[in-house]
Amino acid sequence: MKLKYVSTLVVSCFIAFSAVANNAPNFDDEDLKVAAQLRDKALDSSLDYDIVESLTTEVGPRMAGTPGDAAAVKWGVAKLEELGFDKVWTEPVTFPTWKRGVESAEVLSPYPQPLVITALGFSVATPEGGLSAEIIEFEDLEALKAAPADAAKGKIVFIKNRMERARDGSGYGPAVAARGQGASEAAKKGAVGILIRSIGTDSHRMAHTGVMRYEEGITKIPAAALSAPDADLLENMIRRGKPVTVKMTIGAKNGEEYTSHNVIGEITGSEKPEEYVIIGAHLDSWDLGTGALDDGAGIGITVAAAKLILDLPERPKRSIRVIMFANEEQGLIGGKAYAEAHKDDIKNIITAAESDFGAGKIWRIDSKVKPEAIPAVKQMADVMAPLGISYGNNNAGGGPDLIPLRGKGISVFSLRQDGTDYFDYHHTPNDTLDKVDPESLKQNTAAYVIFAYLSAQMNGDFGTGFNQK
Structure with missing residues (x-):
């Protein structure tokens, strides 16, 4: 036995002893041992990858409200039943839909060339025959907001902000505001359309889609994202000092209201079945790729982790629910529906974590728990340590679909x-199975099985009532 491991074990035992002495949440030694065994089994299993392969091959793109969405729900129910979950059910999620249609763009003058674009989710269409106008360039959304009221009158706004690459994905938030708010801000300045540099970190000639929203009472103008090389091309043309005229054609339209479903599988607890731990991911994807990273990987990770626990000789003390959330991409609709449907059951949710950041290896575990539970979280992190994971802080967000539940006060993890290259593929045609690394997927599953099992077994609880927005 290595000295480092012995030291870790001693520290872990000391934490456990101190926790018991202070009546704080803690784990039994046997539960820590089982968690380590589950971790090692996860590293030897390929079930997680098999699930992602099944979803991307048998269903593929599954944008909310499309036939692919319906097929994904059927697939999810069948997969959970095939794996032997104690209970499998669906809960309805209703929302407006949007259809992409034709999309194209080209520079008309001074240097005629084609451009690669993709419409942003819920964009309106251009007039029949397309929209042609001069381009006006802005550094970022803030520069657009600061411009005079008629600065873009009759023009197509081009926002050229670049997303910064980061392991934790922190460059996404500052950049994505241009996608979400750009169209309405451009319309306020008199624009007839908007193009943004894709919110991504790649240099491939493909555009990144994603949802946007129109501000109430503001004229709706067509909105699209440019591939990074084409955004560079526009910048180069504009730099030459001549007016640049672009034609964009978008055939998007709103569809009918649609009802999809959250798909839920449960391992029913043996001692406190009414209390449960949530692990999950979102089942929908955008329509350009096959949704392997966003969020097929999360589905594979969480379902495979639960299956390892399901195969134990005895059920855990508390229930574990795997939730495949509907329509995350267009506004966390499934997460909101689940939080509303279970608002009177919040105190029974022990904790939750969502996998929705691709298939890169996990490097840190963060919590949002009551202070006296932090030593127990550090015990959990000790079991994850051989995976290269360490404890971070007590300010976790939990994942996008958990935001509504988090707002109601549940603890989250x-x-x-590692999302260093995640935004190279995010919301593009290149989000496909070949981007998923099986070994990294196993490491994720190993971490999730530790989290889910120990959370279901712990003595005490992580607390509720945080009301973190």
Whole structure:
């Protein structure tokens, strides 16, 4: 036995002893041992990858409200039943839909060339025959907001902000505001359309889609994202000092209201079945790729982790629910529906974590728990240590679909993945199975099985009532 491991074990035992002495949440030695065994089994299993392969091959793109969405729900129910979950059910989620249609763009003058674009989710269409106008360039959304009221009158706004690459994905938030708010801000300045540099970190000639929203009472103008090389091309043309005229054609339209479903599988607890731990991911994807990273990987990780626990000789003390959330991409609709449907059951949710950041290896675990539970979280992190994971802080977000539940006060965990290259593929045609690394997927599953099992077994609880927005 290595000295480092012995030291870790001694520290872990000391934490456990101190926790018991102070009546704080803790784990039995046997539960820590089982968690380590589950971790090692996860590293030897390929079930997680098999699940992602099944979803991307048998269903593929599954944008909310499409036939792919319906097929994904059927697939999810069948997969959970095939794996032997104690209970499998669906809960309805209703929302407005949007259809992409034709999309194209080209520079008309001074240097005619084609451009690669993709419409942003819920964009309106251009007039029949397309929209042609001069381009006006802005550094970022703030520069657009600061411009005079008629600065873009009759023009197509081009926002050229670049997303910064980061392991934790922290460059996404500052950049994505241009996608979400750009169209309405451009319309306020008199624009007839908007193009943004794709919110991504790649240099491939493909555009990144994603949802946007129109501000109430503001004229709706067509909105699209440019591939990074085409954004560079526009910048180069504009730099030459001549007016640049672009034609964009978008055939998008709103569809009918649609009802999809959250898909839920449960391992029913043996001692406190009414209390449960949530692990999950979102089942929908955008329509350009096959949704392997966003969020097929999360489905594979969480379902495979639960299956390892399901195969134990005895059920855990508390229940574990795997939730495949509907329509995360267009506004966390499934997460909101689940929080509303279970608002009177919040105190029975022990904790939750969502996998929605691709398939990169987990490097840190963060919590949002009551202070006296932090030593127990550090025990959990000790079991994850051989995976290269360490404890971070007590300010976790939990994942996008958990935001509504988090707002109602549940404790949450964030298992932080390495997202250095995640936004190279995010919301693009290149989000496909070949981007998923099986070994990294196993490491994720190993971490999630530790989290889910120990949370279901712990003595005490992580607390509720945080009301973190």
